[in-house]
Amino acid sequence: MENVYILQPVLSDDYAVLHEEAVALIESAGAAYAGTLYAKIREINPATFIGEGKLAELNELLRGLDVTVLFNGELSPSQTVNLSEGLEGKKVIDRTTLILDIFALRAESSEGKLQVELAQLRYLYPRLKGKGGALSRLGGGIGTRGPGETQLETDRRHIRSRIRALEEKLDRTEQRRDLLTKRRKKDGVRTIALVGYTNTGKSTLLNVLTGADVFVKDALFATLDPTSRRLEIDGMEFLLVDTVGFLQDLPHHLIDAFRSTLESALHCDLALVVCDASGASETQYRTTMQTLEDLGFSAPILLVMNKIDKLADGAGLPRDAVCISAKTGAGLDTLRKKIFEMLRDRFVEAELFFPYAQSAKYGALRPLISERAIEYADDGMRVRAVIPIEHAEKFRSYIVR
Ligand SMILES: Nc1nc2c(ncn2[C@@H]2O[C@H](COP(=O)(O)OP(=O)(O)OP(=O)(O)O)[C@@H](O)[C@H]2O)c(=O)[nH]1
Ligand SMILES: [Mg+2]
Structure with a gap:
């Protein structure tokens, strides 16, 4: 297992949270945390980010050790190379590279893999300029994941054309998905998206609500590919979509790479x-709302505070939130009720009557509604159903009540 030593710049008050996350990121990447050196930054040294004295101190500390150095921030290409040179050639990676590594590890769908590769190449591309021999040190993050070194040694033109090919491929996938989203809209299925900070329990919640078996792990970015499952509440059918988790300082081009997959989830009727x-829920909330805003998101939201089983009491939790434990099941009934209430004004409940002569017509309209009860009378079918508001017009002549 690879050992990773953290170089933590101290620039603002939140460095402790960022540091804690870096340790979790290292473990999520399957590597081992080997220690930390904090570097108070008064002025950023353009060549190496940290000061010369600090770099010398770090070099002394790590002499003879087989470690990779994680700079817990973003480095320019030349800073990466200069730091590595100041550390006797040790591999130096930054936070983005590490996150991309985890993404590469987790991507399962072919689209997810294409998106990760695209993000990796886009990150590397400007970093390859004229770097010659230093190039291999920039390539890849932990282990040999990511675009392999041989691939990186091919020239920039090759990478440029690979980027273009990936973009085109993803465009095509996106068009196909748009079509699916449209069809779903037409079918009147309401979509509910699970969004939020990484490791907050989104996938666990999807599993308990829908009986699915989605991968859950105490790790950052356990989920990469959006997964959707049918969710039934009170006879009404919804689609519940799980999404990639957010993290503060998640680099923008990373979000860009996942924009298309996220967007399909964000075209939802409600976001949880x-x-x-039990964690830094304010940071989580702020980061999530900021990211949603960046993505141009506008659907209604419902705040869900999970893992209340880890709290002694509910003091201090936001009053407008639904408090639950996906683990013990506490609060799930309230959550279901609340979801239903928020989406209810988008439906009408009605009693319909279709004479038997019109049963073909009913057969055609049936997929648009949620049937609650059906009764076969002498003269025709009496149906009690919930109809999405946008389809109500089509049923007008059949509505009895
Ligand atoms: N104690 C407790 N643990 C929970 C609860 N819900 C989820 N967990 C744990 O939290 C960890 C993360 O859960 P996930 O469901 O993978 O979280 P996620 O939000 O999908 O995470 P990413 O996919 O990484 O964004 C797992 O170890 C879960 O078992 C809960 O209500 N209580
Ligand atoms: Mg997940």
């Missing part, structure tokens, strides 16, 4: 913003 009530 899941926070970990």
Whole structure:
């Protein structure tokens, strides 16, 4: 297992949270945390980010050790190379590279893999300029994941054309998905998206609500590919969509790479913003809302505070939130009720009557509604159903009540 030593710049008050996350990121990447050196930054050294004295101190500390150095921030290409040179050639990676590594590890769908590769190449591309021998040190993050080194040694033109090919391929996938989203809209299925900070329990919640078996792990970015499952509440059918988790300082081009997959989830009728009530839920909430805003999101949201089983009491939790434990099941009934209430004004409940002569007509309209009860009378079918508001017009002549 690879050992990773953290070089933590101290620039603002939130460095402790960022540091804690870096340790979790290292473990999520399957590597081992080997220690930390904090570097107070008064002025950023353009060549190496940290000061010369700090770099010398770090070099002394790590002399003879087989470690990779994680700079817990973003480095320019030349800073990466200069730091590596100041550390006797040790591999130096930054936070983005590490996150991309985890993404590469987790991507399962072919689209997810294409998106990760695209993000990796886009990150590397400007970093390859005229770097010659230093190039291999920039390539890849932990282990040999990511675009392999041989691939990186091919020239920039090759990478440029690979980027273009990936973009085109993803465009095509996106068009196909748009079509699916449209069809779903037409079918009147309401979509509910699970969004929020990584590791807050979104996938666990999807599993308990729908009986699915989605991968859950105490790790950052356990989910990469959006997964959707049927969710039934009170006879009404919804589609519940799980999404990639967010993280503060998640680099923008990373979000860009996942924009298309996220967008399909964000075209939802309701978003459940899941926070970990036992963690830094304010940061989680702020980051999530900021990211959603960046993505141009506008659907209604419902705040869900998860993991309340880890709290002694509910003091201090936001009053407008639904408090639950996906683990013990506490609060799930309230959550279902609340979801239903928020989406209810988008439906009408009605009693319909279709004479038997019109049963073919009913057969055609039936997929648009949620049937509650059906009764076969002498003269025709009496149906009690919930109809999405946008389809109500089509049923007008059949509505009895
Ligand atoms: N104690 C407790 N643990 C929970 C609860 N819900 C989820 N967990 C744990 O939290 C960890 C993360 O859960 P996931 O469901 O993978 O979280 P996620 O939000 O999907 O995470 P990403 O996919 O990484 O964004 C797992 O170890 C879960 O078992 C809960 O209500 N209580
Ligand atoms: Mg997940």
